[in-house]
Amino acid sequence: MITCIQWYNFDNKPMDLVKKFQELDIDDELVKPLYIVSIGNLEGKIKKAMEDDSESSSHESNLDYRKQSSEQIQKIMKDQTIMQNSLKMSHNL
Secondary structure, eight states, X not given: OOOOOOOGGGTSOOOOHHXXXXXXXXXXXXXXXXXXXXXXXXXXXXXXXXXXXXXXXXXXXXXXXXXHHHHHHHHHHHHHHHHHHHHHHHHHO
């Protein structure tokens, strides 16, 4: 016997989960996209390249640039967290 299965999910439009969570007063942080940048291993690779090729100064400037970028990313993340928390507090009032 052959069974035919109908897939209704192909006809359904994707749900905006962030909006749905907000409508239900559920923490929407659970479904918001994360913008994660992993640069931890990059510092080790630059330091290894510095050891292998100690005559080149470009590795030092790359390491400085990586450190500055990391500091800027951390500042942006901190500012964004502060802004989100203040928006949540004003929304709850």
